[in-house]
Amino acid sequence: MLIEDRSYQTVWMEGSSVKMIDQNALPFNFQIHECLTYWDTCMAITDMTVRGAGAIGAAAAFAMAQAFLEAPEKDKEVFLQEARGEIEGTRPTARNLFYAVERVFDAGQLSAENAKTEAQRIALQDTEDTRAIGRHGNKLIKNNAHILTHCNAGWLAFVDFGTALSPVYTANKEGKDIFVYVDETRPRGQGARLTAWELMQEGVPFTIIPDNAAAHLMQQGKIDLVIVGADRIARNGDTANKIGTLGRAILANTFGVPFYVAAPTSTIDGDCKSGRDIIIEERSQDEVLYQDGIDANGNKVKVMIAAPGSTAYNPAFDVTPAKYITGIITEHGIIKAHYQSISSLLKTIEDERTKSL
Ligand code: MRU
Secondary structure, three states: OEEOOEEOOOEEEEOOEEEEEOOOOOOOOOOEEEEOOHHHHHHHHHOOOOOOHHHHHHHHHHHHHHHHHHOOOOOHHHHHHHHHHHHHOOOOOOHHHHHHHHHHHHHOOOOHHHHHHHHHHHHHHHHHHHHHHHHHHHOOOOOOEEEEEOOOOOHHHOOOOOOOOHHHHHHHHOOOOEEEEEEOOOOOOHHHHHHHHHHHHHOOOEEEEOHHHHHHHHHOOOOOEEEEOOOEEEOOOOEEEEOOHHHHHHHHHHHOOOEEEEOOHHHEEOOOOOHHHOOOOEOOOHHHHEEEEEOOOOOEEEEEOOOOOOOOOOEOEEEEOHHHOOEEEEOOEEEOOOHHHHHHHHHHHHHHHHHHO
């Protein structure tokens, strides 16, 4: 990704520090946040300084590597088990977090340096996978396509490229005429704040729509294709993604609009039989009751936007049943959201991994 002509990744490791684009400061300020310890990195995942499935996975991988670097000789095992529990406790829904922590934890049994190398490998794999998703997903995008996306599944949500937006960037670079409708994505506004900012950096034409406008646009035939990301995909194709995704999927089904999920296979949880097994994170009611922004002088402000004394319920994700999903765009190509297609892809990947050992 290029930001003001400089190449960046969303999250990376330098020495024993983890560095990341501060997503809470965007879109008003572009700044880099540094985490000196694994605990700092845990905090950055919890407060969403870094967010999005792949970026959370890479940050968690780096946090696990930091824990290996910090582990004292005495009680090393206890320290590492505790650190693993704390990292895994930061965000429960993103599959990539658990996948990454397990890989780095196993690699670290050899040495702390090996843990760090494995974490770097996960970040690199994320980049390559999402680049490939762009190539495959681009085939779905016709010239003059109007695409709806929800939340932010662009490069900010991964180490680079993104999932739902990677095909959009590939299509744009190929010179196709495209237009993106960006759901604002209440309550945190990842669409209005992050996707809009990203599309601007990439020079992709877009407009933000209120979350409740999608039905109207689809009814008017203004949307040709929906592409969203995923936080966890069950073996039967049920998909957890940002709250509001389910509504878009039902609408797309009603109005005959193709609805695609874009995600690397690291987001598929082979142990999870169906969406019923996916734990949905609940976040603070303050995210619904208040909004952050800047005032006319550019100072950060937080304002209350609900009746004082109200409470709010804030589930961060919902699960879209596989029957509403036209296909899943993975790094290996586009597959059906079915038990058989997913199982056969996971088996091919496992067979290739075993062959390469
Ligand atoms: O809570 P967030 O912002 O970390 O949500 C995760 C997401 O970014 C979305 O659900 C996204 O669509 C899938 S992950 C790129």
